[in-house]
Amino acid sequence: MDLIIPTISQGLLWSVMSIGVYLTFRVLDIADLTVEGSFPLGGAVAAALLTIGYNPISAILAACAAGMLSGVVTGFLHTKLKIPALLAGILSMIALYSVNLRIMGKANLSLLQIDTVFTIFPASFDNQTMVLLVGLVIVLIVGIINYWFFGTEIGAAIRATGFNQHMIRANGVNTNITIILGLLMSNGLVAVSGALVAQSNGFADVGMGVGTIVIGLASVIIGEVLFGTKSFRNCLISVVLGSIVYRVVIAIVLQLGMPPNDLKLFTAVLVTLALSLPLFKAKFNSKKRRVAG
Amino acid sequence: MLRVENISKTFNPGTITEKIALSDVSLRLNPGDFVTVIGGNGAGKSTLMNSIAGAFLVDTGKIIIDNNDITKWPEHKRAKFIGRVFQDPMMGTAAGMMIEENLAIASRRGKTPSFRWSAPKSEREKFRELLKSLNLGLENRLENKVGLLSGGQRQALTLLMATMADPKLLLLDEHTAALDPKTAEKVLAITENIISDRSLTTLMITHNMRDALRFGNRLIMMYNGKIIIDVSGKDKKDLEVQDLLEMFEKASGSEMDSDRMLLG
Ligand SMILES: Nc1ncnc2c1ncn2[C@@H]1O[C@H](COP(=O)(O)OP(=O)(O)O)[C@@H](O)[C@H]1O
Ligand SMILES: [Mg+2]
Numbered sequence: 001m002d003l004i005i006p007t008i009s010q011g012l013l014w015s016v017m018s019i020g021v022y023l024t025f026r027v028l029d030i031a032d033l034t035v036e037g038s039f040p041l042g043g044a045v046a047a048a049l050l051t052i053g054y055n056p057i058s059a060i061l062a063a064c065a066a067g068m069l070s071g072v073v074t075g076f077l078h079t080k081l082k083i084p085a086l087l088a089g090i091l092s093m094i095a096l097y098s099v100n101l102r103i104m105g106k107a108n109l110s111l112l113q114i115d116t117v118f119t120i121f122p123a124s125f126d127n128q129t130m131v132l133l134v135g136l137v138i139v140l141i142v143g144i145i146n147y148w149f150f151g152t153e154i155g156a157a158i159r160a161t162g163f164n165q166h167m168i169r170a171n172g173v174n175t176n177i178t179i180i181l182g183l184l185m186s187n188g189l190v191a192v193s194g195a196l197v198a199q200s201n202g203f204a205d206v207g208m209g210v211g212t213i214v215i216g217l218a219s220v221i222i223g224e225v226l227f228g229t230k231s232f233r234n235c236l237i238s239v240v241l242g243s244i245v246y247r248v249v250i251a252i253v254l255q256l257g258m259p260p261n262d263l264k265l266f267t268a269v270l271v272t273l274a275l276s277l278p279l280f281k282a283k284f285n286s287k288k289r290r291v292a293g
Numbered sequence: 294m295l296r297v298e299n300i301s302k303t304f305n306p307g308t309i310t311e312k313i314a315l316s317d318v319s320l321r322l323n324p325g326d327f328v329t330v331i332g333g334n335g336a337g338k339s340t341l342m343n344s345i346a347g348a349f350l351v352d353t354g355k356i357i358i359d360n361n362d363i364t365k366w367p368e369h370k371r372a373k374f375i376g377r378v379f380q381d382p383m384m385g386t387a388a389g390m391m392i393e394e395n396l397a398i399a400s401r402r403g404k405t406p407s408f409r410w411s412a413p414k415s416e417r418e419k420f421r422e423l424l425k426s427l428n429l430g431l432e433n434r435l436e437n438k439v440g441l442l443s444g445g446q447r448q449a450l451t452l453l454m455a456t457m458a459d460p461k462l463l464l465l466d467e468h469t470a471a472l473d474p475k476t477a478e479k480v481l482a483i484t485e486n487i488i489s490d491r492s493l494t495t496l497m498i499t500h501n502m503r504d505a506l507r508f509g510n511r512l513i514m515m516y517n518g519k520i521i522i523d524v525s526g527k528d529k530k531d532l533e534v535q536d537l538l539e540m541f542e543k544a545s546g547s548e549m550d551s552d553r554m555l556l557g
Contacts, residue, residue: 151410151411151412152406152407152408152409152410152411153397153401153406153407153408153409153410153411154406154407154408155411156390156394156397156398156406156411156412157398157406159387159389159390160387160390160394160395160398162389163387163388163389163390164383164384164386164387164388166379166384166385167384167385167386167387167395168387168398169368169369169372170346170368170372170375170376170377170385170402170455171372171398171399171401171402171403171454172369172370172372172373172401172402172403172404173369173372173406174367174369174370175369
């Protein structure tokens with residue numbers, strides 16, 4: 001029971017990443033693997049800046065900017081150099097591994113004894129409650145910014161790009177730019193999430209991004225199935241709740257005795273099942289129809 | 294208005310799949326011209342339209358709209374002048390977005406998107422009026438996703454979208470070919486209304502000879518990447534399917550492949 005608050009908090013901190021994955025996977029209709037590198041990039045930039053005395057807010061903003069830049073690189077590879085999106089993301093991800101090592105100077109940077117975004121506010125709450133509150137505030141800010149941005153003309157053009165590039169080009173929009181902007185937004189958020197998770201864990205690690213995409217997808221799909229996709233706002237809320245539910249599920253299976261090393265396998269199987277659900281549904285329905293007819 | 298001067302386009306040059314799709318085509322449209330375009334499968338009709346719209350660059354020649362030489366312009370920049378409806382009803386709209394959002398995007402065709410709110414409530418009345426003119430009951434479905442509409446409704450909506458920002462040129466590529474005959478007839482009637490109401494300069498590809506004769510003030514026929522027949526005004530009015538077939542045989546030296554060309 002005492003795990004409830006930290007579990008929800010983790011869900012909130014990671015949900016910022018999940019929103020990023022939602023923006024590429026669902027809005028732009030691209031599976032972007034950059035996130036496997038931009039998540040630890042956010043952690044690395046934030047940790048490196050915190051250890052040399054920057055305040056946590058600037059560290060998070062810098063992480064965001066770095067993440068955005070990585071998204072722009074992937075977007076450039078994809079749109080200008082015509083490299084398939086999946087491969088463009090893989091190239092960025094691999095390159096970021098070296099970049100992240102350079103930023104941190106080593107594979108792991110500890111943040112113990114250093115002020116983080118969860119400790120700077122003078123408050124009488126204990127640490128656990130503080131993480132929850134900060135997580136809530138940040139998710140709220142991120143949610144509002146996204147809701148606003150994707151409701152503007154530019155945001156609508158990005159969403160239309162994901163649905164139908166022909167249509168939006170025929171309406172005068174340069175899809176290279178909308179794709180790059182979408183990847184920028186996405187990876188900026190993913191890096192912010194990396195910066196938050198690193199601060200809550202007390203360290204940044206070059207390997208902390210492994211499986212990011214799959215965790216993001218799991219959260220997106222769980223959210224969509226449980227909480228709906230009626231409107232863009234509905235989707236944003238679903239992704240955040242999906243991310244929390246994912247953490248709760250993980251906490252439960254760990255409690256039930258699953259070895260932590262099997263977590264990634266578990267998540268991969270979960271996402272595989274969820275992604276193949278439409279296929280099974282179609283098969284099931286056509287069988288039913290055949291029986292009925 | 295539109296000037297196409299000696300354009301050529303070869304796909305996959307220098308390979309075994311090399312295909313000369315347009316060879317030295319020239320065409321001038323006067324303001325208000327409504328031109329129907331016919332020709333057999335692979336004659337180069339879509340390639341001509343796609344060249345004008347900028348889906349790819351032509352190998353030689355020039356394309357000029359209202360004194361703007363757009364030959365080298367990218368597709369999205371040409372959209373400022375050109376409204377388009379495709380054959381595939383899926384191509385002209387964003388299925389996952391609301392009718393109102395699609396209309397909002399189309400109402401700003403050719404303008405750089407800004408940070409303004411995309412589909413403000415203040416535009417709803419205008420959209421509703423426009424949709425009403427289609428007579429399809431769409432005026433009460435502004436918040437429905439376009440994916441819920443039928444093919445015919447989507448083509449009618451796409452027509453509205455293509456014309457709402459006053460295009461200098463309207464391009465229709467067999468935009469009723471994927472519809473059942475009754476729906477096609479309805480969409481054609483809407484097309485005719487919009488074009489004549491606003492005197493839009495239009496190129497309309499059709500695979501139906503009867504429609505090509507029935508609509509527009511001018512008719513061109515393509516064959517092997519060339520325009521082989523170009524009639525307008527009274528000559529076109531007097532034309533019948535039989536005359537067209539004869540003209541085709543004389544101009545091309547071959548029989549019409551009537552499998553695909555519907556004689557109506
Ligand atoms: N993108 C393309 N790549 C290669 N060949 C093409 C392409 N587009 C059209 N073609 C070829 O060019 C010729 C003309 O095609 P098209 O203009 O689509 O004919 P239609 O008159 O039926 O619209 C055809 O032989 C077609 O196969
Ligand atoms: Mg064609």
